[in-house]
Amino acid sequence: MADYAGDFGSFEDLAMPHFVRLYNFACWLTHDSVAAEDLVQETYMKALRGFSSFQQGTNFRAWMYRILRNTFLTSQTGLKAAATTDLDDERSPEPADELTPESILLARMEMETIQQALEALPVHFREIILLCDLEEMSYQEIGQALGIPAGTVMSRLSRARKAMRTLLIARMEGARQ
Amino acid sequence: MICNEWREQFDAYVDDASAERGPDEFASLEEHLRSCPSCAAEALNRVQLKRATRAAAARYVPSPTFRLRIEKSIKPKRKLLWTAAWIPGLAGAIAAVLLVTVSALIWTRHVAHEEAVAQLLDMHIATLASPNPVDVVSTDRHTVKPWFQGKLPFTFNLPEFEYSPYKLLGGKLVYVHHSPAAQLLFELRKHDLSVFITQENQGAAFSGMGQSDMREKGFTVESWNQDGLRYVIVSDAGPTEVRALGDLLKSAARQ
Numbered sequence: 001m002a003d004y005a006g007d008f009g010s011f012e013d014l015a016m017p018h019f020v021r022l023y024n025f026a027c028w029l030t031h032d033s034v035a036a037e038d039l040v041q042e043t044y045m046k047a048l049r050g051f052s053s054f055q056q057g058t059n060f061r062a063w064m065y066r067i068l069r070n071t072f073l074t075s076q077t078g079l080k081a082a083a084t085t086d087l088d089d090e091r092s093p094e095p096a097d098e099l100t101p102e103s104i105l106l107a108r109m110e111m112e113t114i115q116q117a118l119e120a121l122p123v124h125f126r127e128i129i130l131l132c133d134l135e136e137m138s139y140q141e142i143g144q145a146l147g148i149p150a151g152t153v154m155s156r157l158s159r160a161r162k163a164m165r166t167l168l169i170a171r172m173e174g175a176r177q
Numbered sequence: 178m179i180c181n182e183w184r185e186q187f188d189a190y191v192d193d194a195s196a197e198r199g200p201d202e203f204a205s206l207e208e209h210l211r212s213c214p215s216c217a218a219e220a221l222n223r224v225q226l227k228r229a230t231r232a233a234a235a236r237y238v239p240s241p242t243f244r245l246r247i248e249k250s251i252k253p254k255r256k257l258l259w260t261a262a263w264i265p266g267l268a269g270a271i272a273a274v275l276l277v278t279v280s281a282l283i284w285t286r287h288v289a290h291e292e293a294v295a296q297l298l299d300m301h302i303a304t305l306a307s308p309n310p311v312d313v314v315s316t317d318r319h320t321v322k323p324w325f326q327g328k329l330p331f332t333f334n335l336p337e338f339e340y341s342p343y344k345l346l347g348g349k350l351v352y353v354h355h356s357p358a359a360q361l362l363f364e365l366r367k368h369d370l371s372v373f374i375t376q377e378n379q380g381a382a383f384s385g386m387g388q389s390d391m392r393e394k395g396f397t398v399e400s401w402n403q404d405g406l407r408y409v410i411v412s413d414a415g416p417t418e419v420r421a422l423g424d425l426l427k428s429a430a431r432q
Contacts, residue, residue, distance in 0.1 A: 037239070040243075139192070
């Protein structure tokens with residue numbers, strides 16, 4: 001969904017359509033409904049205060065997600081999550097060839113397993129998968145939301161998916177035993 | 178190109194990044210997928226995992242209460258601010274109210290004034306029709322003026338008419354708007370003139386009118402305020418003659 005604020009509406013008109021998605025995203029980041037509400041509330045307040053300086057023609061949705069993410073990263077929960085994250089970690093293990101997580105998951109359709117894998121991912125992997133797969137943002141939008149170049153988006157997304165595949169395989173193998 | 182190298186493009190392929198990379202970006206990859214069942218299966222798995230992730234990730238729904246709270250917090254405040262935009266409208270409203278109020282006041286006074294003039298006119302005609310037009314009959318101002326002592330809550334001066342064309346015939350006590358007033362009767366050739374003198378604050382119908390003269394049913398009416406007293410002359414004489422009598426009375430009042 002392209003969301004360029006070329007035609008300036010009121011803040012409420014532009015921001016409220018993203019409310020449910022932002023809340024969902026906040027829950028995935030915080031793992032806590034109360035903390036998620038606080039995060040969304042603070043995001044809307046910050047966005048409202050900064051709306052006058054919001055540049056016409058830029059992506060409003062990406063702008064909102066960026067505010068929420070930056071607010072999260074400076075929160076207690078976000079600081080803890082960031083401390084356990086190594087953005088340059090390239091050592092994500094490759095998934096085993098003989099057992100693909102997709103085939104297992106598709107066979108069993110265990111949504112819960114995917115949710116658990118998402119929860120177990122480091123926050124910087126989780127958020128980029130959510131923005132890409134759930135929000136269906138383009139790489140350019142994701143770059144704006146996360147404040148990183150499109151090239152970094154692609155490499156980080158690739159590592160995030162590898163990490164998720166690894167987690168899924170581990171869970172499936174654990175379930176087999 | 179070996180399969181692992183093709184698979185590095187799978188992320189962009191399943192994310193439908195062709196818009197960013199160009200429409201022909203994945204032509205070679207799709208050609209490979211048509212010839213490699215292993216890569217085709219892997220690509221299909223990636224697409225399905227993306228769809229499954231999307232379904233699984235849409236997990237949390239905010240409560241209606243929380244939505245209301247957010248909506249309330251970002252709703253524009255409708256403060257009753259005293260802004261420049263208000264001023265013209267408010268000024269217009271005040272002006273309209275003032276206009277209506279003043280118009281109503283002027284109209285009320287106008288009606289009251291007309292009623293008072295009509296009352297004095299009637300009294301003047303009634304006086305002329307009466308066999309005893311005045312209570313004190315005298316051409317001497319020193320007789321007429323003292324006659325009102327104790328009858329009126331005010332006093333007034335009368336000029337010397339000896340060298341004027343006006344002849345004082347006498348006076349009587351009347352009531353204008355329930356307040357005592359002096360009615361003096363003069364004669365100018367064959368014309369009769371009544372001069373009514375009352376307290377200004379009592380003769381509310383004439384208050385604020387200042388000096389005025391008018392024609393009422395062929396009669397000339399001249400009115401003015403002096404030293405807290407309201408003078409009204411009613412006569413069938415012309416305005417010039419009426420005004421001349423008024424000037425005499427004004428001169429006397431200033432003495």
